[in-house]
Amino acid sequence: DTGVSQDPRHKITKRGQNVTFRCDPISEHNRLYWYRQTLGQGPEFLTYFQNEAQLEKSRLLSDRFSAERPKGSFSTLEIQRTEQGDSAMYLCASSFKGPQGYEQYFGPGTRLTVT
Amino acid sequence: AQSVTQLDSHVSVSEGTPVLLRCNYSSSYSPSLFWYVQHPNKGLQLLLKYTSAATLVKGINGFEAEFKKSETSFHLTKPSAHMSDAAEYFCVTNFGNEKLTFGTGTRLTIIP
Numbered sequence: 479d480t481g482v483s484q485d486p487r488h489k490i491t492k493r494g495q496n497v498t499f500r501c502d503p504i505s506e507h508n509r510l511y512w513y514r515q516t517l518g519q520g521p522e523f524l525t526y527f528q529n530e531a532q533l534e535k536s537r538l539l540s541d542r543f544s545a546e547r548p549k550g551s552f553s554t555l556e557i558q559r560t561e562q563g564d565s566a567m568y569l570c571a572s573s574f575k576g577p578q579g580y581e582q583y584f585g586p587g588t589r590l591t592v593t
Numbered sequence: 594a595q596s597v598t599q600l601d602s603h604v605s606v607s608e609g610t611p612v613l614l615r616c617n618y619s620s621s622y623s624p625s626l627f628w629y630v631q632h633p634n635k636g637l638q639l640l641l642k643y644t645s646a647a648t649l650v651k652g653i654n655g656f657e658a659e660f661k662k663s664e665t666s667f668h669l670t671k672p673s674a675h676m677s678d679a680a681e682y683f684c685v686t687n688f689g690n691e692k693l694t695f696g697t698g699t700r701l702t703i704i705p
Contacts, residue, residue, distance in 0.1 A: 482636065509691065511693075513693075518698075519698070520683050521683075521693070521695050523693060523694070526691050534690075571637075579644065581639060583636075584629075584637035585636050586635060586636045
């Protein structure tokens, strides 16, 4: 399968713990995005990278959140001191520039439950 | 500001009947608009996109959408529903940049 992959698919953690998620984009895609989706809502943009550079961060990305893409390939999203409000599906997407601009391809997501 | 509003949170249709999922957009200029589908335990999949080339856009799996500027709408339709169409559907826009802005979603149920 050459699509976007995310690991783990599910994570249960206790409040106050740190968690890290990984995203592997489609290999030729130079842009990578993170979104968060809470129950009953559409995904919300968190941040995106072009190669290893983080170009934009949403106000939703508090100081407890950090994302990296050190070699311009896979990316990690870390949440420190998790809170119950962090429980959500974390989605990763990647894209490249085609004839009609960038088209984002999504991974299956990591579902985080904070107890 | 640009946004999209999905008018129905839940739509139920019988198998073999037409599907209509409604979306209105708010934008000060001609937007890029998309429909994505999300099946349980699967990633979001792009159904179709409008980028001003043609007002009637055909997508995958028999879906299509028509951009109507006068009504600020981008409704998704399919002539005949199939059981496999049961999923969550999102109307999406961007601001001419990288961020996708999603509507709240419409859950489509197919009645056998």
